[in-house]
Amino acid sequence: MSDFLKAKIKNRVYRWFREEVDAVKASISSIDLLKVEAQSLRAETGALHAETAALHAETAALHAETAALHAETATLRAEAATLRAEIAQLENTMPILRNEIGVLRFQIEPLQSKLYQNWLASSQSYGRLLSVPGKDDDLAPLHKGYKVFTNSHSWIDFDQLTNSESPDKVVYKKTIDFAGEFANEQHRALSVAPGGRMGLDYLIDIGIDGFLLTADALKIYEMAYFSDGNILELGTHKGLSTTIIAGALEDSNHGLLETIDIDVDTNEMARNNVSTRPGSQRVTFTVKNATDRLDELVADGRKFGFIFVDHWHGYDATFEVAIRAIDLLVPGGFILFHDFVNSGNFDREHVYGVFPAIIDAILPDDRFRFYGNSGCCALFRVES
Numbered sequence: 001m002s003d004f005l006k007a008k009i010k011n012r013v014y015r016w017f018r019e020e021v022d023a024v025k026a027s028i029s030s031i032d033l034l035k036v037e038a039q040s041l042r043a044e045t046g047a048l049h050a051e052t053a054a055l056h057a058e059t060a061a062l063h064a065e066t067a068a069l070h071a072e073t074a075t076l077r078a079e080a081a082t083l084r085a086e087i088a089q090l091e092n093t094m095p096i097l098r099n100e101i102g103v104l105r106f107q108i109e110p111l112q113s114k115l116y117q118n119w120l121a122s123s124q125s126y127g128r129l130l131s132v133p134g135k136d137d138d139l140a141p142l143h144k145g146y147k148v149f150t151n152s153h154s155w156i157d158f159d160q161l162t163n164s165e166s167p168d169k170v171v172y173k174k175t176i177d178f179a180g181e182f183a184n185e186q187h188r189a190l191s192v193a194p195g196g197r198m199g200l201d202y203l204i205d206i207g208i209d210g211f212l213l214t215a216d217a218l219k220i221y222e223m224a225y226f227s228d229g230n231i232l233e234l235g236t237h238k239g240l241s242t243t244i245i246a247g248a249l250e251d252s253n254h255g256l257l258e259t260i261d262i263d264v265d266t267n268e269m270a271r272n273n274v275s276t277r278p279g280s281q282r283v284t285f286t287v288k289n290a291t292d293r294l295d296e297l298v299a300d301g302r303k304f305g306f307i308f309v310d311h312w313h314g315y316d317a318t319f320e321v322a323i324r325a326i327d328l329l330v331p332g333g334f335i336l337f338h339d340f341v342n343s344g345n346f347d348r349e350h351v352y353g354v355f356p357a358i359i360d361a362i363l364p365d366d367r368f369r370f371y372g373n374s375g376c377c378a379l380f381r382v383e384s
C-alpha cells in the first residue's frame with residue numbers, strides 16, 4: 001500500500017474517531033443539561049406540592065367556616081322564629097290588657113273623685129280651723145300669768161299638712177311668753193342635741209330610740225315645764241318623750257306624769273331608760289289600752305294640765321282620745337297630738353288618721369282653740 005493510501009486511510013480513521021469523540025462529547029453534555037433540567041423540575045414539583053397542601057388547608061378552613069356560618073344561621077332562624085311567636089302572642093294579649101286597663105280606669109276614677117271629695121271636705125274644715133279668732137295672740141287667755149302665743153307662722157296651709165318635708169319647716173317657737181328663746185338650759189340643750197337616731201338624721205338623739213323631731217321635743221318640754229297640773233302621756237314606747245316630760249317636771253319642781261302604753265316588752269325598756277334620768281320618781285307607768293285607761297281616769301274625775309298623744313296614730317284611736325280630752329283637761333290645759341302633719345292625712349284608707357280624727361272630734365267643739373304646729377305636732381287648748 002502506498003504511503004498516500006495509508007495516509008488517506010489514517011486520515012479517514014482519525015476523522016471518524018474524531019467524529020465519534022465529538023458525538024460522545026455532545027451526548028455527555030446533553031446528559032448534564034438533562035440533569036440540570038431534572039433538578040429544576042424536582043424543585044418546581046416540590047413547590048407545587050407545598051402550594052397544593054396550602055390550598056388544601058385553606059379549603060378545609062373555608063369548609064369549616066361555612067359549616068359554622070350554616071350553624072349560626074340555623075340558630076338565628078330558630079331565634080327569629082321564637083321571637084316571631086312571642087310577638088304574635090303579645091299582640092294577642094295586648095287587646096286583653098288594654099281592655100283590662102280600661103276597666104280599671106273606670107273603677108279608679110270614682111275612687112279618685114271620692115278621695116278628692118274627702119280632701120276638699122277636710123280642706124274646708126281645716127280652713128275653718130285656721131280662721132277662728134284663736135289665731136290672734138291678743139285673744140288668747142293668759143297661762144299661769146304668762147301671755148300665750150298662737151304661733152300663726154306655724155298654721156301651715158292644708159296642702160303642706162301632707163308634705164313629709166313640712167315637719168322640718170314647722171320650726172319650734174315658744175307658746176308661753178317666757179323670757180328668752182328657751183325656758184332654761186335643759187330646754188336649750190334639746191335644741192342643740194344631735195340628730196340621726198336610728199339612722200334618720202331628722203330624729204333627735206338623746207340616747208333613747210324614738211320618733212321625735214327636735215321641734216317636737218322642744219314643744220313637749222315647754223308644755224310640760226309650764227303645765228298647769230299633772231301630765232298624761234299616751235304612747236310610752238322606750239321612754240324618749242317620757243324622759244323629756246319627767247325632766248321638765250323635775251326642772252320646774254312640780255307635777256306628776258302618768259304614761260300609758262299597751263306593750264309590755266318596750267315598757268320594761270322605758271322603765272330602765274327613765275329610771276336613770278331626772279324626774280323618774282314623778283313617773284307612773286301604766287300598761288293598758290289607752291282608751292280603756294282614759295275611761296277609768298274620766299270615771300275617777302282625774303284632770304291634767306297637759307296631755308301628749310303619741311300612741312296608735314289610727315283614726316279610731318285618735319278620735320277616741322280627742323272626744324275624751326275635754327273631760328280630762330283643766331280649763332286652759334293643752335293637748336299636743338303627734339303626727340298631725342303626716343303624709344297619710346288625706347287618704348281615709350291610710351292607717352294614720354290623726355288629722356281627720358282631730359278635724360272630726362275637736363273642730364266642732366268651740367271650747368278648743370288651735371295653737372299651731374311644732375315639728376309634726378299640733379297643739380290645742382281648752383279655753384273654757
Ligand SMILES: C[S@@+](CC[C@H](N)C(=O)[O-])C[C@H]1O[C@@H](n2cnc3c(N)ncnc32)[C@H](O)[C@@H]1O
Pocket residue numbers: 209210211212234235236237238239240241242260261262263266288289290291310311312317
Ligand atoms: C310612736 S310610739 C310612742 C313613742 C314615744 N312617745 C316616744 O317618744 O318615743 C307608739 C306607742 O304606742 C303604743 N300603743 C299603740 N297602740 C296603743 C293603744 N291602743 N294603747 C296604748 N298604747 C298603744 C305602742 O306600743 C308604742 O309603744
